[in-house]
Structures are given as C-alpha cells and as structure tokens.
Amino acid sequence: MSYDLFQPEHDVLRQTVREFIENELAPHADEWEEAGEVPREVFLRMGELDYLGMRYPEEYGGGDDVLAEAVLHEEMVHCRSGGVAADIGAHVAIAMPHILHYGTDEQKKKYLVPGLKGEWIGALGITEPDAGSDVASIKTRAVRDGDDWIINGAKTFITNGARCDFMVLAVKTDPDKGYGGISMFVVDTDTPGFEVSRKLDKLGWKASSTGELAFTDMRVPSDALLGEVNRGFYQIMGGFAWERLTMALGSVSGAEQAMNKSMEYAKQRQAFGQPISKFQVIAHYFADMATEIEAGRALTYHALKLYVDGGNPIKEVSMAKLYCGRMACRVIDTCLQIYGGYGYMEEYDIARAYRDIRLVPIGGGTDEVMKEIIVRMIGIG
Ligand SMILES: Cc1cc2nc3c(=O)[nH]c(=O)nc-3n(C[C@H](O)[C@H](O)[C@H](O)COP(=O)(O)OP(=O)(O)OC[C@H]3O[C@@H](n4cnc5c(N)ncnc54)[C@H](O)[C@@H]3O)c2cc1C
Numbered sequence: 225m226s227y228d229l230f231q232p233e234h235d236v237l238r239q240t241v242r243e244f245i246e247n248e249l250a251p252h253a254d255e256w257e258e259a260g261e262v263p264r265e266v267f268l269r270m271g272e273l274d275y276l277g278m279r280y281p282e283e284y285g286g287g288d289d290v291l292a293e294a295v296l297h298e299e300m301v302h303c304r305s306g307g308v309a310a311d312i313g314a315h316v317a318i319a320m321p322h323i324l325h326y327g328t329d330e331q332k333k334k335y336l337v338p339g340l341k342g343e344w345i346g347a348l349g350i351t352e353p354d355a356g357s358d359v360a361s362i363k364t365r366a367v368r369d370g371d372d373w374i375i376n377g378a379k380t381f382i383t384n385g386a387r388c389d390f391m392v393l394a395v396k397t398d399p400d401k402g403y404g405g406i407s408m409f410v411v412d413t414d415t416p417g418f419e420v421s422r423k424l425d426k427l428g429w430k431a432s433s434t435g436e437l438a439f440t441d442m443r444v445p446s447d448a449l450l451g452e453v454n455r456g457f458y459q460i461m462g463g464f465a466w467e468r469l470t471m472a473l474g475s476v477s478g479a480e481q482a483m484n485k486s487m488e489y490a491k492q493r494q495a496f497g498q499p500i501s502k503f504q505v506i507a508h509y510f511a512d513m514a515t516e517i518e519a520g521r522a523l524t525y526h527a528l529k530l531y532v533d534g535g536n537p538i539k540e541v542s543m544a545k546l547y548c549g550r551m552a553c554r555v556i557d558t559c560l561q562i563y564g565g566y567g568y569m570e571e572y573d574i575a576r577a578y579r580d581i582r583l584v585p586i587g588g589g590t591d592e593v594m595k596e597i598i599v600r601m602i603g604i605g
Pocket of ligand 1: 347
C-alpha cells in the first residue's frame with residue numbers, strides 16, 4: 225500500500241539505519257538485557273551517526289526531518305530489545321522535544337547540542353508514586369527562593385531515570401491550581417538533592433534503566449524553568465503527540481517483524497507430516513495479523529501525515545496509539561502461540577517481544593486515558 229509519505233531518501237536511510245541496528249545493536253541485545261542497561265557508547269555511536277537528532281534543527285546539530293526520525297523508531301524493533309529502543313526513544317522523542325519546543329536558545333545550546341551527540345542522556349519525569357494518569361495531582365513542589373527554585377518530591381517509572389544527565393521535570397508551582405499550577409524545569413542530575421532512590425525491576429524492557437527518584441531541597445537557578453510558569457500541563461500534553469506517535473510506529477513495525485519471523489517458523493515446523501503453515505487455522509492467523517497490521521499502519525501514517533503537515537492531530541494520534549498498542553499485543557500473542565513451546569523459551573526472540581510489547585497500552589498514557597481523549601474529541605464526553 226502506498227501512503228505518499230516517505231521520500232526515496234527515507235528508503236535509503238531506512239536501509240542504512242537497519243544495517244546499523246542489525247550489525248551493531250542486535251548482537252548485543254542479550255548482554256544489555258542481562259546487564260539491565262544500554263551502554264553510553266550506544267548513545268555516543270548513534271550521535272556520531274547523526275541518528276539522535278534527525279528531527280532537530282541543523283543549528284543544534286540535527287537533520288531537520290521529522291520523517292527521518294519516524295524511520296528510526298520503526299527500525300529500532302530490529303535491535304531485539306524493547307528496552308534498548310525505549311532508552312533511545314525516551315532521550316530522542318520524549319525528553320529532548322520539550323527543550324526543542326519550549327527551551328530558550330541557551331537551554332537548547334546547553335542540552336540539545338550534547339544530547340544530539342549522545343554525550344548527555346535525557347529523561348522526562350512526570351509520573352509520581354501517587355500520580356500517573358492523573359497528571360494534575362502531582363505533588364513534587366518547586367518554591368521560589370530569591371532567583372532560585374527549591375524542588376522537593378519524587379518521581380517513579382522514569383525511563384533513563386537511573387542514569388540520565390538531565391531531566392525534564394514536571395512540578396507544582398501553584399499547588400492550589402490543579403493542572404493550571406504545573407511548570408516544567410530542566411535540571412542537571414548532578415545537582416545536590418537529586419537522588420536515584422531505586423532502579424526498578426520490570427516485567428519487560430529489561431535493558432532499560434527505569435528509575436525512582438527523590439528530590440530533597442534541590443536548588444536550581446531561574447533559567448532551569450522550561451517554558452512559562454504554570455503552563456506545564458499544556459506543554460506535557462503537547463509533548464505526548466510525538467511520544468504516542470512513535471509508540472504507534474514501533475508497535476506496527478514490531479508486530480510486522482514478529483509476524484514475519486513466525487511465518488518463517490511456521491513454514492519449517494512440521495506436525496502431523498506437514499509444515500504447520502499448511503493448517504488452515506494457522507494460515508488464517510496470518511491473514512488476520514496481516515490485516516490488522518495494515519489497518520494499524522494506515523491509521524498511524526494518517527496521524528503522522530497530519531502531524532508532519534503541522535497539525536495537532538490529538539484524536540488521530542490517540543486512536544493510533546490505542547489501536548496499534550493493543551493490536552501489537554494480540555499479534556505477538558498469536559505469534560507466540562504459533563511457536564508452541566519454543567515460543568515460551570528465552571532462546572526465541574518472541575518471548576522477549578511478548579513481555580516488551582505489554583508496556584505500550586500502559587506507558588505514555590494508558591488505553592483508558594486514550595479512550596477518554598477520544599470520547600471528548602468525538603463529542604460524546
Ligand atoms: C516501563 C515504564 C516506563 C515509563 N516511563 C516513563 C517516563 O519516562 N516518564 C514518565 O513520566 N512516566 C513514565 N512511565 C509512567 C507511565 O506513563 C504511567 O505508568 C502511566 O501513565 C499510568 O499511570 P499509573 O501507572 O500511575 O497508573 P494509574 O494512573 O494509577 O492507573 C491505574 C489504572 O486506572 C486506570 N485509570 C486511571 N484514570 C482513569 C480514568 N480517568 N478513567 C478510566 N480509567 C482510568 C488506568 O488506565 C489504569 O488502568 C513509565 C511506566 C512504565 C511502566
């Protein structure tokens with residue numbers, strides 16, 4: 225199916241990026257999953273290859289091409305670890321966009337220039353132990369003290385949180401105002417009072433370093449404020465569009481990759497004297513999966529086109545994330561079934577994919593939250 229979206233140069237880029245991922249990332253996936261961390265050298269290497277700044281302005285070292293970054297998020301599924309893709313994604317598509325959209329020129333020079341080179345790693349800290357979906361009820365507090373701000377509070381589930389160099393942080397600057405009292409800051413993690421309380425163990429995304437963080441009398445200068453005081457909620461919602469789109473892109477390509485691998489398996493695995501792909505029920509699984517993947521791709525590319533054209537397609541992005549996340553879970557579950565007992569074994573990538581994909585209906589806004597947004601956008605809520 226043609227989508228009139230990517231240009232020939234994106235096809236060339238896709239090939240080059242895939243070769244890099246297959247040759248330099250995939251062979252190390254098991255080791256990094258075991259270690260629970262993606263080495264810094266990976267960020268540096270991807271920075272060297274200009275893969276971290278594809279959508280960022282040239283003046284900060286980027287390539288100014290949103291579609292090129294979309295290609296990267298699609299191709300990252302070939303690295304054989306959702307955790308590796310998550311850490312790169314959190315840096316490139318979740319943390320740094322806040323600085324791109326709301327940062328001053330000084331903040332962009334300070335964080336984007338080393339960030340795009342992979343010298344500094346970023347994270348986005350919104351979720352707290354008692355506030356996830358309900359962003360307006362976060363409790364981390366920033367209080368003015370002369371020209372500085374003093375921050376106290378905690379964050380949890382933060383991707384790259386246990387090892388980042390800077391964090392884009394959501395805090396309450398006016399606790400009486402609910403969502404109208406949130407502001408964003410960008411803080412250096414070597415600031416006294418910033419502490420990694422715990423590195424979290426997870427169902428999947430094993431290579432990703434997910435952190436729980438505590439801030440105790442963390443003093444930051446006034447130029448750590450990112451955007452306007454008390455406009456943070458709107459900045460957060462704005463940032464979700466790209467984060468959710470990248471999750472939809474990764475879900476579609478992840479589902480497709482799992483389907484393709486299980487098709488190879490089904491053609492060679494024998495049962496009752498024939499390849500299992502010859503059983504009509506198995507072949508029909510593939511027909512269903514191929515159809516769902518194509519539907520997910522159409523929805524996602526439609527949202528991507530609207531986004532690239534400068535729109536704010538909240539409804540379409542929410543639909544793409546909702547549909548593709550669940551679709552990929554269904555597809556990967558079916559693929560695991562096709563592998564039979566081998567699908568349950570760690571030596572086949574499908575076991576890891578099954579664990580990793582389950583995050584999509586939770587992270588970046590749950591399915592239920594996506595439905596709440598869609599309800600409002602279609603005029604029923
Ligand atoms: C591996 C991982 C990485 C993450 N990375 C980051 C990160 O980098 N930065 C960051 O800030 N956060 C991160 N998160 C947090 C993630 O965004 C939250 O987990 C998510 O937003 C849900 O919040 P919660 O976990 O507090 O669940 P809750 O908000 O407590 O929700 C619990 C359940 O209630 C449902 N629910 C809540 N409100 C409603 C409602 N109004 N209507 C219907 N149902 C509702 C939810 O959908 C869910 O099913 C990460 C999470 C994980 C697991």
